[in-house]
Amino acid sequence: MTDIQADAPIPFAGDQLDYAxxxxxxxxxxxxxxxxxxxxxxxxxxxxxxxxxxxxxxxxxxxxxxxxxxxxxxxxxxxxxxxxxxxxxxxxxxxxxxxxxxxxxxxxxxxxxxxxxxxxxxxxxxxxxxxxxKHCVACGSTTAAQEGGVKQVCTSCGAESFPRVHPVAIMLVTDGDRVLMGRGVGWPEGAMSALAGFVSPGESIEEAAQREVMEEAGIKTKNPRYVFSQPWPFPAQLMMGLILEAMNTDITVDPKELEDARWFTREEVLAVFEKRGDAFMRLPRQTIAHQLLRYWLAETA
Ligand SMILES: [Zn+2]
The missing domain is CATH 3.90.79 (Nucleoside Triphosphate Pyrophosphohydrolase)
Known part of the structure; x- marks a missing residue:
């Protein structure tokens, strides 16, 4: 039996450093x-x-x-x-x-x-x-790093700026014992992952998750539930993992966002994790989508 608990710490978190x-x-x-x-x-x-x-x-x-x-x-x-x-x-x-x-x-x-x-x-x-x-967002002059590289200060107006982190909602949508995943445009055949999208100004993470699922797959959802988050350094996203419940099941894919989206049964997902099934391509362990699926498998065991 595969260990299907999510990793702790979630990959890319848990650096053991005192930022001092x-x-x-x-x-x-x-x-x-x-x-x-x-x-x-x-x-x-x-x-x-x-x-x-x-x-x-x-x-x-x-x-x-x-x-x-x-x-x-x-x-x-x-x-x-x-x-x-x-x-x-x-x-x-x-x-x-x-x-x-x-x-x-x-x-x-x-x-x-x-x-x-x-x-x-x-x-x-x-x-x-x-x-x-490299340039000040206030006046366009060059900036200089301070505090060991965790802050920039404008060399002209003195405005301070700090490392950016971009919040992204990434979500598992469930329908009973099924889960929704999609394949992004240009991904290899068989690759599937949790739907995801950037949070817009004015949105909560739960609202962003529900909007993205509706836009990308035409699925209305309820009960969005935050699970865990992951720093994702490509270049600086904060992936915020949620689980939501579907209110309809007929998928309408937005072709600008996805090439395909499908429901997968818990058994199909478990079989992929246990390397005895190939309903979709196994996700790298360091991705939060992989961790969310593991969490869901453990939660529904
Ligand atoms: Zn400036």
């Missing part, structure tokens, strides 16, 4: 980065450098001296116990390890330790923010 807001002034950051115990993980184009043992490769921050770095330079992720953990985004991976050792968190996510995956995801999202938000 009280240590993020320039003097203390300088002291932290020089500590013998300090370590840095390396990113290259949003991919994480993996070292021996299949864990993120760690170097001392001083090993980065003289290397070209992407803005904003060192990012202080936090304290792991007493150990300061930094992240650097480098431009020449071969100076540290073969380029192929830098891998996508989408690909390797399910194989990393939960705390390593969460730490790498935090670093990836922070660097993506520094890469995309």
């Amino acid at each position: 807001e009280h240590l993020r002034d320039p003097e203390q950051l300088q002291a932290l980065i020089k500590k013998t115990s300090a370590r840095a993980i390396l990113l290259y184009k949003g991919q994480i450098g993996i070292g021996d043992g299949g864990r993120p490769h760690r170097v001392h921050p001083s090993d980065l001296i003289g290397h070209d770095l992407m803005a904003p330079g060192p990012v202080f992720l936090g304290l792991e116990g007493e150990r300061p953990i930094f992240a650097f985004s480098i431009t020449k991976p071969e100076a540290f390890m073969p380029e192929e050792n830098f891998v996508s968190l989408r690909g390797i996510g399910g194989n990393l330790r939960p705390s390593d995956l969460a730490l790498a995801g935090r670093a990836k999202s922070l660097f993506a923010w520094h890469f995309s938000d």
Whole structure:
């Protein structure tokens, strides 16, 4: 029998770091980065450098001296116990390890330790923010990173900005012992997942979930129930998982959003999880859709 409890922590959560807001002034950051115990993980184009043992490769921050770095330079992720953990985004991976050792968190996510995956995801999202938000939203001037890379301040007007997190509703819609899943445009044949969509200004997460299900599949729902959430660093979504009950069952797919949507029985889902059925393609363990299905299977056992 497959273990069908959702993972705890949910993949990409549970980083075990103290974000140490009280240590993020320039003097203390300088002291932290020089500590013998300090370590840095390396990113290259949003991919994480993996070292021996299949864990993120760690170097001392001083090993980065003289290397070209992407803005904003060192990012202080936090304290792991007493150990300061930094992240650097480098431009020449071969100076540290073969380029192929830098891998996508989408690909390797399910194989990393939960705390390593969460730490790498935090670093990836922070660097993506520094890469995309180089200008002040108030006046358009350039911004400068502060507090170890968790804040930007405009060099002209002084406006502050903080790392963005984008809320997304992702939902399992149930009809008795059946669950609704859809295949997005361009996905491989057989790939199916929970429906999802960005929360709009003025909406609660429950309203966003109900609107998206109606728009994408023509299903009216009731009793939206928040289950758990997941940071998703591609680049910085917060996936908020809900379970809703269908009030009608005839699916009307919006072809701009989905190529297909179908009801799957609990037995079909369980068979996929137990690798004895192929009603749809098995979802990667690190996705919240996979975790929501596991949660639902456990809840309905
Ligand atoms: Zn400004």
